[in-house]
Amino acid sequence: MKLSAIIGLVAAIPSAMAVTGNGGQIVNSAVNRYRDIINKESFVAPVDYKRGVLKTSGSLQGLVVSVESTDDTLGLDTDESYILDVPVDGKATLKAKSPYGALRGLETFSQLVTGNGNSKAILNTPIHIDDAPVYPHRGLLFDTARNFYSLDSIKRTLDAMSYNKMNVFHWHIVDAQSWPVESKTFPELQKNGAYSAAQTYSYNDVKQIIQYAKERGIRVIPEFDVPGHTYIVGLSKPELMSCMNKQPNWDHFAAEPPSGQLNIAKPETIDFTNKLIDEYTKLFPDEVFHVGGDEVNRNCWAEDPDVQKYLADHPGEDVESLLVNWYSKVHDHLETTGKQAYTWEETLFHSSYVPNNKTILQVWIDQASVQKAVSQGYRIVSSSYDSMYLDCGHGAWLSNWDGNSWCDPFKTWMHVYNYDVAANITDPKQKKLILGTEVAAWSEQIDETVIDPRLWPRAAAMAETAWSGKADASGHVRTTAEVASRLHEQRFRMVGRGINAEPMQPLWCARNPGACNLP
């Protein structure tokens, strides 16, 4: 067997690779970034560790990037498709409809380049790739409230997302434990709620992150989780709260300590929330805005003296009607800002409230919710805890409890990869309502010391299924045995790029595909 029969032709890459593009600021900055990556990197996949220097058949003179439109609006409708042609000789071309399609193609191109002795090459040329994502929402939930993350660690995570063509940074920016983000409307929230003056995000920090993400084709969707998960608000506004830090029986009032919810019997909590919405819908430009709505605890309100007094004065009302009214006022207000609401599935499925049909539901509890939601006409993103919660499997974290976590076991990359958000959904109209998937890194047991290995390469496994779907062009559903080599390669590439992705197996297995399968 001739070598060319195995690998096709090999294009040499000159030591200073010319990448040129014309697509406005987004494409220009990406071209600079990828020129650096391609020139610096000399990556060889683990499976090729014994490969000798390959004879080249031609020399690639450059990569020319062009886009149909330089419009850099980034949203759910952004076209991320691209067409990449790499000849054996001469210039490669990358064509895209939008700047963000060009970014995806640049990432693909960078992954084609491999070390070849002291030089670099692209194997199997000529190459023609016509590529587009299956799902428009390929996200990561990042929780900066349970523990704080520096801007550097957020930027590194955005880099890593871009290496995997992920496009939504769901910034779960505040929660019960801390309020790191600046508020100009209520400065005391940050002042009293941040872990320290150093553990904060100013307006400038937020804008910097949004810009950094945008240059990588990543939308930043902020989440301000109300009315539960709000203990930290009470440090500044105790008059708005119910069941503040009940101890020791916090579990009667909240999913985790400290308990505390906005008091839904008080119209002031709607005013407060709507003012936050007014402020942060301006700071965060994305068309989608997440308003939480998860894990509200009825006991917290039912046992609150103010709520009890209100209900005594208003026969016919109850906690449920108060909650529906509350959700409704907040969602209606959000709609006036022009944003689409993004909300946890409980808002629909665990309450009597019926959100408007522009609302995007984030499913996490029950895979059946995906089907239920799309059959009711809602768009969904799935973060099914059983497959997408990358923090899980780390055991319980309550100090006095030697037990498992509610969401054990650990979600392996195989388990993440095998998840099918569209399982059992056949109606094409309903399928279109599936926007995608989102891995979550809840931070009770994570901070920046460990975020890289906790996310990667497992988030990359999700990213592939969200970009390429479950099946290849022939309809064959990809198996993890087939994917393993590719994911090893991507893991080692990411480590080379400065992301501390954890190893999947002994290096021996990475080098011997198929040898570490269960018979």
Next chain:
Amino acid sequence: MKLSAIIGLVAAIPSAMAVTGNGGQIVNSAVNRYRDIINKESFVAPVDYKRGVLKTSGSLQGLVVSVESTDDTLGLDTDESYILDVPVDGKATLKAKSPYGALRGLETFSQLVTGNGNSKAILNTPIHIDDAPVYPHRGLLFDTARNFYSLDSIKRTLDAMSYNKMNVFHWHIVDAQSWPVESKTFPELQKNGAYSAAQTYSYNDVKQIIQYAKERGIRVIPEFDVPGHTYIVGLSKPELMSCMNKQPNWDHFAAEPPSGQLNIAKPETIDFTNKLIDEYTKLFPDEVFHVGGDEVNRNCWAEDPDVQKYLADHPGEDVESLLVNWYSKVHDHLETTGKQAYTWEETLFHSSYVPNNKTILQVWIDQASVQKAVSQGYRIVSSSYDSMYLDCGHGAWLSNWDGNSWCDPFKTWMHVYNYDVAANITDPKQKKLILGTEVAAWSEQIDETVIDPRLWPRAAAMAETAWSGKADASGHVRTTAEVASRLHEQRFRMVGRGINAEPMQPLWCARNPGACNLP
């Protein structure tokens, strides 16, 4: 309540703290190390985050370290006790019998120093500490064969061990997947068996690690695991092997791929092993030498044509008698080197071989083996997988299997802490045979990208129970609720010292002791 009633007196620490000692090279190098740590560090425990500047009552002029003997022999009998006195004013004194006791006292002293505004202080002075370990073996098993670790990451791990008064680095240096260590007797083992020329440990590297460990009071016990776990030997010596890399049904022949065992029917494998023992018992000075002996697979031999032929020619013998003879020849030879054998529990409990009673058994499968072994007069170290295997709980790692690992779930720090190696053992003579405990970091799913958070702070939880035992002086068995604040403190201290220990909880919980307990 007066402040002094809470915190005792506070001794100020001058900006350049004088630490002086007289105890030979070990103490002198430790004194330099801790002088640097104490001068550099300005640590405040998370629980004290709101503490204002404390008024000092005196000023500490220095710490004088003295030892009874400068003999720097490090072994099972090393005396690690120390007495530390910290007055409010003047000089603190640290007295120890051996240099290694002084090291432990220096670590304790460094942990007493806390930031106090722009200055430093020691709280609750005067302090008198009379301290000694409960167990002489407080170990970490480190596997450099499934994946490779750089010298830097090993040294960082040894630093971290010293911060937790751990004293045994069990270096599981080779295994089926790779042979990184130099052999002068069989150079081909490393040449063919290392993952790459860069992923190796030369004699000089090994000596450097042993010296680095010794200066931290840590013994290095190497493990050369025979006769199983030896596929990698077969790349150089195929004639010595049985069941080399059987595929795809490796699971019939080995606990994990690749299969391969030294052929116990061939006396050449005994010669080979004994030559390795001759070589490496010289390179590694410790009095204890680990010869593996775990997870041998009888099918591997029973189905080997050479073994079958041997048994056909030798009626009355069988695989079991061959194995007993093999163990016996190897252990007898090891004894002639003057070393004490350290071996996995299977050598006794899963074979008919009866090791001599100087042998130390490492229990990992069954907690009942601890009792069985000590009742038979063997010394033991426990690495009970259910509590001490820190790699577990990460799910399966075979590429095509979406399942749990055999040793799920994850071992939380609470679970590690709650382990009692001496459970149900009351006879003082038997109790003395318990040398201690050892956490294990098997590296199928670990390499240096993730070793820090995978080990710490959980190994610190083991370290405390191995140093201080399960109960305090009054007999009260410590609970994890009581320990949590101390371990948080240690975790943050380690992060400050450059160890990427993972967070145990939201910072909010670290700052609010007791608020994150299960009711």
